[in-house]
Amino acid sequence: MTTAIRHALPSRMLERAWKVVVVGAGGTGSAVLPSLARLHHAMVELGHPGGIDCTVFDDDTVSATNVGRQGFYPNDVGEYKASLIVNRLNLLMGTDWRAQTRRFGAGDALYNVDLIIGCVDTRAARLAIVCAGEHSNAYYLDCGNDADRGQVVLGQLCGKSYTKKHPERLPHVGELFPELVNAKLDAKDDAPSCSMAEALRKQSLVINQAIAVQAFNLLWTMFRTAAVPFSGVFVNLTSGRTNPIPLDPAAWARFGYSALDQPERKASRSRKTKQAS
DSSP: OOOOOOEEOOTHHHHSOEEEEEEOOSTTHHHHHHHHHHHHHHHHHTTOSSOEEEEEEOOOBOOGGGBTTBSOOGGGTTSBHHHHHHHHHHHHHOOOOEEEOSOOOTTSOOTTOSEEEEOOSSHHHHHHHHHHGGGOOOEEEEEEEOSSEEEEEEEEOOOTTSOTTOTTOOOOHHHHOGGGGOGGGSOSOOOOOSSHHHHHHHSOSSHHHHHHHHHHHHHHHHHHHTEEOOSEEEEETTTTEEEEEOSOHHHHHHTTOOGGGTTTOOOOSOOSOOOOO
16 A cells, blocks of 8 residues: 655745755766756746755866867866856856855855755765754755666755654655765775776766756756656666656665664675765
8 A cells, every 4th residue: 555645845946046055066966957958948947936056066177088078179278167067057047056166065055045956975074064954954865876877855954843753754875875975985996087988897877867857857857846756866877767666655665764764874795876976
């Protein structure tokens, strides 16, 4: 018997611009951001009062190996990823978004943020997002992948006024998959690829776009229905399959999550989800 729930968006997201923070403007981030600009335009055209107000964090610059795999071009090499994408979208779409050419940290305030989208490639970066949410009830959309598979998971952060045991709160990626916020599990060898060919041998050319499409679909459906349609999606390019995570405490329990045992629950087993983007 299903125990699926309906989760409506808070009224503020229907009455004013969505305050969005995107962390990471690399592989997945550079695919998500143009879609986010398209969503903003569609929202405004359909009568939403503000669309999307976005700030992008990334301290990295474009390297030659990013060209072709990420949303950058040869003339972009050496420039900051965040400012390049934000300036490009502002010019083309008429937005007034902002870029922060620095790393997002646990001390960054999320007091007035509605949605934070994580497009990060380390567990430590995910942990920083979760820690920054200590005083926030924002939605947290995690977009992660490894070579040819990944996940999009939507949950809510755990502001002190909105406890982990609140019956309407959606568990975030760190609660469903604790190993994905365990910084001790980050790979030791994080040296950049020295060639485009080497980079492509490590990761599918398609995976970032595949993850971005699932994130885009989830956000579009949230806007159109004023509700969260599902908790997330698993993507596997090798098998060609996508599998949704329903809004269902019984489904969350299959991953080992229960609101009743938070925050004491610890990761006790390995799962097949991955952490890079």
